[in-house]
Amino acid sequence: MRLNLCSFLAIVSIPLASTVWAADHYEIDPVHSSAIFKIKHLNLSQTYGRFNSIIGSIDFDAKAPGKSSVMVEIATDSVDTADAKRDTHLKSPDFLNTKQFPIMKFVSNSVQPTGRGKYKIVGDLTLHGVTKSISMHAEHIGSGKDLSGGDRLGFHGLFRIKRSDYDMKHSLDSVGDDVEVIIALEGIKK
Amino acid sequence: MPTMSLLFYGLILPGIVAGVFTWIGRRFRRSAAASAGKGIGFALLAGYVGLVDWPAWPPNEATQWLVLIAPLLGGVVGLSAWWSHRPVLRWGLRFITTAVLLFLLLGPMREYHWTSTQGVVWMVALGAVVLWLWRSTETLTQRCRSVGLVMALLSVAIFSAIALAASGSILLGQMAGMLAAGLGSTLIFSAGALGQTVRSGAATVTVILLGAVIGLGYFYSALPASSALLLVAAMCTPWVVEQARFETLDGAWRMLFQVSAAAAPALFAAGLAFWLTMSSHSSSYY
Numbered sequence: 001m002r003l004n005l006c007s008f009l010a011i012v013s014i015p016l017a018s019t020v021w022a023a024d025h026y027e028i029d030p031v032h033s034s035a036i037f038k039i040k041h042l043n044l045s046q047t048y049g050r051f052n053s054i055i056g057s058i059d060f061d062a063k064a065p066g067k068s069s070v071m072v073e074i075a076t077d078s079v080d081t082a083d084a085k086r087d088t089h090l091k092s093p094d095f096l097n098t099k100q101f102p103i104m105k106f107v108s109n110s111v112q113p114t115g116r117g118k119y120k121i122v123g124d125l126t127l128h129g130v131t132k133s134i135s136m137h138a139e140h141i142g143s144g145k146d147l148s149g150g151d152r153l154g155f156h157g158l159f160r161i162k163r164s165d166y167d168m169k170h171s172l173d174s175v176g177d178d179v180e181v182i183i184a185l186e187g188i189k190k
Numbered sequence: 191m192p193t194m195s196l197l198f199y200g201l202i203l204p205g206i207v208a209g210v211f212t213w214i215g216r217r218f219r220r221s222a223a224a225s226a227g228k229g230i231g232f233a234l235l236a237g238y239v240g241l242v243d244w245p246a247w248p249p250n251e252a253t254q255w256l257v258l259i260a261p262l263l264g265g266v267v268g269l270s271a272w273w274s275h276r277p278v279l280r281w282g283l284r285f286i287t288t289a290v291l292l293f294l295l296l297g298p299m300r301e302y303h304w305t306s307t308q309g310v311v312w313m314v315a316l317g318a319v320v321l322w323l324w325r326s327t328e329t330l331t332q333r334c335r336s337v338g339l340v341m342a343l344l345s346v347a348i349f350s351a352i353a354l355a356a357s358g359s360i361l362l363g364q365m366a367g368m369l370a371a372g373l374g375s376t377l378i379f380s381a382g383a384l385g386q387t388v389r390s391g392a393a394t395v396t397v398i399l400l401g402a403v404i405g406l407g408y409f410y411s412a413l414p415a416s417s418a419l420l421l422v423a424a425m426c427t428p429w430v431v432e433q434a435r436f437e438t439l440d441g442a443w444r445m446l447f448q449v450s451a452a453a454a455p456a457l458f459a460a461g462l463a464f465w466l467t468m469s470s471h472s473s474s475y476y
Contacts, residue, residue, distance in 0.1 A: 085358075085467070092359035092411040093253050099410045100251050100298035129250045167250045169243045170361050173195070 023061035023068055026153060026187025030054050034184045035074055039163075040176030049090075053078035056106075058187045060140075060153060065119060068111045070155075072183070074104045094170045095163075101128050109133070117141075121157065128166040134159050136183075151189035158182055199240030200364045201371040204233035208372035212379040212392075226376050227391025228264030233372030234365060234399060235261055241364060252410065253361065255294040256402055263287070263398060267391035271328060288320045289313075295402060299409055316405070319422065323401060326429040327394045336393075338448035339428050340377050343396050344370055345449055346424045349456035350404055353421065353463040359411035365403050369396055397425055414466050420459035427451040 035051040053075035061067045076098040079090050091098040108123035117140040125134045136159035143153040162177045163169075211229025238245070238257040245254035266287050273280040292313055300309045330339055347370035355363030376392045404421050407413035431451050 088358035088412050088467075089360070092361070093251065093406065094359050094361045097251055097410060099303065102302050167246055170241070 023059040023064075024151075024189055026058040026060065026151075026189050028054060028056040028058065028072065029152070029186045029188050032154075032186035034182070035072075036182045036184075037179050039179050042174055043176065047081065049079060049081035051075070051078045052080050054185075056185075058153070058155065058185065060187075062143075065111050065113045068108075068119075070106070070108045070111075070121065070123070070185075072106045072185070076102055076104055095168055095175075097128060104128075106134075125161070127161075128168055130166045132161075132165055134161060146188075152186060153189075154184070154186045156182070156184050196241070196364070199237055200367050203240055204237040204368040205371040205375035207236045208233040209375040209379040212376045216380070225264075226380070227267045227395040228261060229376065230369065230372045230392055230395045230399065231260035231262065231264045233375075234368050237368035237371075238365065242361070249294075252295045252298065252406055253365070256399070256406070257365075259291065259294070260395075260399055264391055264395050267324075267328075267394045267398070270324075271331075271391060271394075284321055284324055285317075288317050288324070291398075291402065292316055292320070295406065296409065320398065320401060323397050323422075323425060324394060326426070327397045330428055330432055331393050333432065337377075338445035339393055340373060341445065341449045342428045342452035343393060343400075343425070344373050344377070345453035346421060346456045347373060347396065347400055349424075349453065349460040350400060350421050352460040353417050353456075354403070354407045354411065354413055356460065356463045356467050357407060357411055357413040357417070358467070359407060359413075362403055362407045362411055362413075366400060369400050369403070372396070401425065412467075414463055417459040417463040417466075420455045420462070424452045424454075424456040424459065427455065 030053065033054045035054055036048060037050070038046045038048045041047045051074045054072060056070065056072035059067075059069045076096045077091060079087055079096060079098070081087055081090065090096055093100070104125070104127040106123055106125050108121050110122045112120045112122075114120050114137070119138045119140070120135055121138050122133065122135045124131050136157045138155050138157035141154040141156055143151070146152050158181070160178060160180050163179055164172060164177050208226070208229040211232060212226045215225025215229075235257045238253075245258050249255045249258060266283060270280050270283050273283070296309075296312065296316075299312070304312065347366055351363045351366035351370060353363075354366055373392065373396050401422060404413070404418055408415065408418040428448055428451075431448050
């Protein structure tokens with residue numbers, strides 16, 4: 001009897017344990033996510049732009065954030081700076097070369113809590129055919145239900161890169177090398 | 191000042207490099223073969239390094255492959271001309287060079303944008319165009335008066351630079367400008383021996399490299415198909431004019447006709463690129 005009870009508890013606890021400890025999987029909602037960048041023009045003003053096509057996923061474990069991960073893919077062709085001529089130039093071989101490098105991708109390698117709801121995410125950014133490790137400071141904005149009852153969560157992150165590190169070296173004297181990127185993600189639990 | 195830097199690396203340095211190679215070819219006749227052609231290739235590399243940076247190794251993108259191949263092309267073209275009595279070797283060399291060039295420059299199109307069938311069709315069609323341009327230009331350098339041929343190609347290169355810059359890639363426009371500067375410098379430093387210089391590959395190398403830059407503008411930038419076709423057609427006009435055999439025209443008029451026949455479609459291509467860009471994007475961006 002005792003052996004049977006122990007066996008039963010052992011058998012039941014395994015799936016329960018995996019349910020308790022697994023990260024929740026969220027697909028990024030492209031409509032409620034944004035990727036915005038700013039870069040200097042002629043070293044005298046900041047120019048802002050955005051990418052309109054973002055997909056990816058977030059695996060978030062609130063109890064063990066170190067087990068969390070994030071993957072984001074952005075279509076480089078979706079660059080939008082509110083000027084069609086400038087967008088055409090940005091998509092050309094002078095800068096993003098979107099026909100040759102249609103996707104930029106970030107895949108996290110580690111997530112470290114740095115405060116309440118704050119994290120340092122280290123991962124690989126692949127841009128313009130070059131992959132480099134970057135770190136970004138991210139904040140968990142919140143989690144909750146949407147109007148249809150689905151679970152959602154939101155993150156806000158910031159990182160800086162030098163475009164020359166990604167082999168984009170044209171016009172460095174007129175368009176800045178330092179690029180600051182703000183990424184805001186909202187995920188839908190699956 | 192950025193403008194002086196653009197002027198120096200985009201025009202003056204390529205001109206100096208091509209001029210030095212041309213002068214060496216004239217001074218040391220044994221190394222004349224392919225010297226001017228190599229000079230055009232090195233002019234493109236030097237201008238690119240000055241304006242951007244040394245290409246990555248292995249090259250990260252098609253423009254980097256092109257500027258690294260450019261200096262080698264001079265030697266290949268020279269070898270092809272040297273094998274004039276060995277047609278099998280000559281055509282084999284042309285075929286392999288063309289295949290390698292297209293394979294490297296159009297890799298991203300095959301990977302991301304074309305189906306297998308589209309890839310095969312494009313590679314075969316473009317390969318045929320490159321081989322025809324190569325063969326016809328080499329034939330022309332043996333037959334026709336060189337000044338007219340060089341001036342015609344110079345006008346096409348200049349208008350190509352304008353068309354490419356207007357279509358969204360200043361870099362590709364600058365690369366066409368480097369080729370124009372290199373060819374123009376070759377013309378100047380060849381004074382009195384232009385035929386030898388042109389026969390040593392300057393014209394052929396320019397045609398292949400300019401065709402490649404125009405192709406990069408069409409596939410990877412926003413150069414309209416109509417402009418690209420007109421620019422390639424402009425490069426074919428010296429051959430067409432030579433077939434017409436205007437023997438009744440004397441030297442100056444003949445040259446004027448050769449240059450006009452090439453410049454007209456090239457000018458139209460540049461104008462078309464400007465108009466199509468302006469009509470769809472009206473801004474003061476540049």
